[in-house]
Amino acid sequence: MSDSNVIGAFSEEQAERLSGVTRAQLRRWDRTDFFKPAFSGSGSRAFNRIYSFRDIVSLRVLNQLRNIYNVTMPELRKAAAGMGHLGDDRWAKSSLWVHRGKVVYQEPDTEDRYEASTAQQVLELPLRIAISDTQHAVASLNERDAKKVGKVIRTKYVNNMVPVLAGTRIPVSAIKGYADAGYSTAHILREFPDLTAKDIEAALAYGQDVAAA
Helix, strand or coil, X not given: CCHHHCCCEECHHHHHHHHCXXXXXXXHHHHCCCCCCCEXXXXXXXXXXXXXXXXXXXHHHHHHHHHHCCCCHHHHHHHHHHCHHHHHHHHHHCCEEEECCEEEEECCCCCCEEECCCCCECCCCCCECCCCCHHHHXXXXXXXCXXXXXXXXXXXXXXXXXXXXXXXXXXXXXXXXXXXXXXXXXXXXXXXXXXXXXXXXXXXXXXXXXXXX
């Protein structure tokens, strides 16, 4: 399935539906800095939280660890710190297991397996966490109309009148935030794979006419 058919940004409600992590957990994890969405606006209202595709994959893993296999939050926090060298993709792309209540990960280079919180090597594992294809899970939510590419809209039914790119829930402010931080168009498109260069151009141009008047 092409990434162009997959939404690149998700509301809090969609993140709950796709990952299994409850909204209460999402808000608590954001508030305590355990797992923050790709874009968080000012304030605490739900529409200020926008989750990326990578976020959804990571949340599906965390749902398995926390809610299915009952790994404790202290252990998850230690695991996150122990896998910090793997970067932002540590939950999304690492091969993970649960062993005696602890998270085990596989080093990409050596394929050795370690307890994330203790760094002890593990030789035998009874259970592997399998993550289903998230792309297929999210594709059914929306298929973007090509006529909406490169357009910005405001509607009370999408993100509380916040300007978004048509056919998505991606706020214009999120794109501008990435651009202001120095990210290139190519990098932004990697974060939001359903967007196009025309969308980025439209987002960056939005409001300029008003400001120039």
